[in-house]
Amino acid sequence: MDSPYPSFAKDAKLAPPVVYYDYIVIGGGTSGCALAGTLSQGGAKVLVLERGGLPYGNPNITNIGGFPATLADTSPTSASQLFLSTDGVFNHRARVLGGGSSINAGFYTRASSDYVVAAGWNPRLVNESYEWVEKKVVFQPPMLSWQSAVRDGLLEAGVSPYNGFTLEHLPGTKVGGTIFDQNGHRHTAADLLEYADPTNISVYLRANSLSNLVQDNTCR
Numbered sequence: 001m002d003s004p005y006p007s008f009a010k011d012a013k014l015a016p017p018v019v020y021y022d023y024i025v026i027g028g029g030t031s032g033c034a035l036a037g038t039l040s041q042g043g044a045k046v047l048v049l050e051r052g053g054l055p056y057g058n059p060n061i062t063n064i065g066g067f068p069a070t071l072a073d074t075s076p077t078s079a080s081q082l083f084l085s086t087d088g089v090f091n092h093r094a095r096v097l098g099g100g101s102s103i104n105a106g107f108y109t110r111a112s113s114d115y116v117v118a119a120g121w122n123p124r125l126v127n128e129s130y131e132w133v134e135k136k137v138v139f140q141p142p143m144l145s146w147q148s149a150v151r152d153g154l155l156e157a158g159v160s161p162y163n164g165f166t167l168e169h170l171p172g173t174k175v176g177g178t179i180f181d182q183n184g185h186r187h188t189a190a191d192l193l194e195y196a197d198p199t200n201i202s203v204y205l206r207a208n209s210l211s212n213l214v215q216d217n218t219c220r
Helices: 030-041 064-072 113-119 123-137 145-156 189-195 210-214
Strands: 009-011 023-026 046-049 080-084 090-094 162-165 173-175 201-205
Touching (some): 030 046, 030 201, 113 123
Parallel strands (some): 023 046, 046 201, 162 173
Antiparallel strands (some): 080 090
């Protein structure tokens, strides 16, 4: 294990001969970790299958200074996997617990209220969900030279009003959130598994395919 947390994350090769779960979540990314943590909190037995490893212990992932190096490393077992989109654009997808939050630039903002209404979501539940996530992974960024330059440039270009620091989606210019804390340490969706009931969840890492995992094991 390359981190003391989470204790319920194990290599897929260590899966027991027979296991029973209420839910199997394929992919421990930004949605998968949140979903698995929520389901296990509610008493369901949950299995998460993640094709990558843990983000913890890798300074290219955990430290803001390693952000460029994370994207530059596209070796077969790296956290950042290079791919070509259908329209011919080179991009990166994550191969690590926490998904894109483990390799991206760390910007965070809420959706607009209009989007929430158009999607047919319950605004109260949406706001509760935002707060659930933000307690673990969202911080106010420091206003360094380049952040200040971008802010001032937008205001000079007439992108107003200035809303200061806010997580809300608002017209104008604002300072949004970041998943890097004040020490430059990245917090990823994998941190949301701290909410999980450890007696109700299993996370199997380096599970390259469901068929490989269940070839000699039964998941029901």
